[in-house]
Amino acid sequence: MKENEIELLRLIEKNANLEVEKIAKLMGKSIEEVRELLNQLEEKKAILGYSTLIDWAKVLDGEEVTAMVDVKVTPARGVGFDKVAERIYRFPEVKAVYLMSGAYDLSVSVKGKTMTEIGNFISEKLSTLDSVLSTTTHFVLKRYKHDGIILHDDDDDDKRIVVSP
Incomplete structure (x- = not known):
């Protein structure tokens, strides 16, 4: 390039x-x-799109719930993990899918209105796929930084605790 x-x-x-x-x-x-x-x-598809990072907690009364799901799968013969990943990323609840090294094969970012909605997606759609062996779900509790942008940094006051003898 x-x-x-x-x-x-x-x-x-x-x-x-x-x-x-x-x-x-x-x-x-x-x-x-x-x-x-x-x-x-x-x-050339080097630029795939243009996006804006929005802090939805400042806009909406109820922020969407995000979960990171570790997925262990059986790769498909001849195509590896690609077909499984494609099947997963086609669900509208899925915002991102990554092939990972380590204990799990795929990391899947899922968004929903409630934890129950995400739980239903995982139990009824994701975990029922033939190639999915297991899932582990981690719910995002708070965002501090996303795509290099610090969130919730509203005031620059020094918040360190004063330590004195």
Whole structure:
């Protein structure tokens, strides 16, 4: 990948809301060059989408519940874990699926309105798949940082406890 492409990707990874004019200025390129580069990267599927990180706890009365589910599976002959992962990521409750090293094969991020809703998804849909051997569910209790962005850092006061002899 070219240096210009990597520079552009790093800029929009930090802030997908950057205007083309600002990107052009930061890169020392023309607006047309930046637009063309963006189009090329989108066509190559290097840019898969643009997203915004929202702190839903500040917007909604009841925040969605997130669970990280460790899944042990039997890989399919000839295709390994890919077919199993594809079957799992097609569920609308599933937000992310990762192949992992360690005791479990897949890490699955699931969102729902309640813990019960997530529990029902796991017991009725996920764990009933033929290739799923076991699951372990971890519910997210609080988010501190996501995608490099610190959440809930509203005031910069020093909160260390004063220790004196």
